[in-house]
Amino acid sequence: SSIKKQLYEALANADGNYLSGQALANIIGCSRTAIWKHIEELRKSGFELEAVRKKGYRLISKPAHLSEHDILFGLATKTIGRSFHYYDSVESTQTIAHKAAREGAPEGTVIIAGEQTGGKGRMSRPWHSSKQKGIWMSMIVRPKLPPERAPQFTLITAIACARAIEEVTGLEPHIKWPNDILYKGKKLTGILTELQGEADKVNFLIIGIGMNVNQTKDDFPEEVKERATSLEIESGNSVSKTKVVQNILKYFEKYYNLYMEKGFAPLKIMWESYAAGIGKPIIARTLNGEISGIALGITDEGILKVEDQDGNIHHIYSADIEFPS
Ligand code: BTX
CATH class of the missing domain: 3.30.930.10 (Bira Bifunctional Protein; Domain 2)
Structure with a gap:
């Protein structure tokens, strides 16, 4: 949410100093309850935050992973x-x-x-x-x-x-x-x-x-x-x-x-x-059996076309493809 994002920005800008709940509420323009709630949200997303009475909140670390x-x-x-x-x-x-x-x-x-x-x-x-x-x-x-x-x-x-x-x-x-x-x-x-x-x-x-x-x-x-x-x-x-x-x-x-x-x-x-394998031999395993042939490409609908050795062209809607070596 945007409060959460602004809260993170404010704490990050404070460079490891404390910001009180009231100060944060003023900066962001929301209630202290909202601050408290979003501090919890940040914690759930992996932020480490310290809360000290009378001083406020301080950002200790942000998650090393995706956030x-x-x-x-x-x-x-x-x-x-x-x-x-x-x-x-x-x-x-x-x-x-x-x-x-x-x-x-x-x-x-x-x-x-x-x-x-x-x-x-x-x-x-x-x-x-x-x-x-x-x-x-x-x-x-x-x-x-x-x-x-x-x-x-x-x-x-x-x-x-x-x-x-x-x-x-x-x-x-x-x-x-x-x-x-x-x-x-x-x-x-x-x-x-x-x-x-x-x-x-x-x-x-x-x-x-x-x-x-x-x-x-x-x-x-x-x-x-x-x-x-x-x-x-x-x-x-x-x-x-x-x-x-x-x-x-x-x-x-x-x-x-x-x-x-x-x-x-x-x-x-x-x-x-x-695309890999176009113009090359492939084996397509479908729910209805296997088709071996040359992958010709895809249709305008995205369906795979395979030509078998008898020259029949198969339209394949779903399959696992193997490139024989
Ligand atoms: P797929 O059925 O084409 O491929 C599954 C096969 O791939 C497995 O049977 C195994 O042999 C192999 N495999 C399994 N894990 C890996 C891996 N990490 N890297 C390479 N090969 C692997 C492919 O299905 C579609 C996968 C979609 C996964 C995403 S992750 C986010 C989302 N959530 C979820 O549960 N699935 C999708």
Whole structure:
């Protein structure tokens, strides 16, 4: 909230000196009760604050991890991320976002967590979300569109993530249809788009992004160690999660607006510039079986086209893709 942000600014500007509740109330223009309440809020977000009778409040340290404040300070968006909730530890940011959306959370609301104890991928597969090492977040959007357009949001989000990675680290990632971002074939990021809608319209989408940022190889569990990587492993430096989040939100807003205005065509071109495996042999595992062939590209709807060895062209709506070696 804006009181919380102003409170943080006032305490940060005080340079470790005490400010009384009344002084803070005067600076911000609110009641002392509101100050007290927002001091508690700051504590919950990981700020260490000292309260001394007759002296007031003093900022001892701000959280070393992602914080709403740091993210909001440098955020260049109009709607995406303007409503923002950080949690230290949750089961899954998707679950929290679904609940918030049902309760009316506005377009662009972002839920972000330091750690997920039950992070999930597609088809209820686990998503490892180790503490403070990555970006675990969900965005709520409410586009006025029919539900069949929802899968395109996975592709739009992938472009935004790839762009943000490039901008912050200089690495050049690839997108593997539909929902993975890879670097040298290893998984950096997974995207999970969930839909709440009716037959003819989307009520809301929850777009989950799990991005590995500062893990070392040993931070990954055995089952994914060989197939996963992080920005730190690939760039050789520790990477600011705050900056990456700010950039994901910035590019997502930009591409989302472009999409609502001009449709998927301009995004398709961008998507193709990042795509891995187009023109190459792939195996697509769908719920109805396996299709092997050459990936031709995507349609204007974002559907994958694969040509099998008999020359039949298959339209694939959802699958796990493997690049045979
Ligand atoms: P997916 O089904 O395409 O990928 C899941 C698979 O990826 C797992 O079965 C495992 O093999 C592998 N995997 C698990 N964790 C990691 C990891 N940290 N890095 C690389 N590979 C891994 C991908 O689903 C979609 C993931 C979305 C995650 C976000 S995090 C914020 C939001 N909350 C939530 O619970 N999910 C989303």
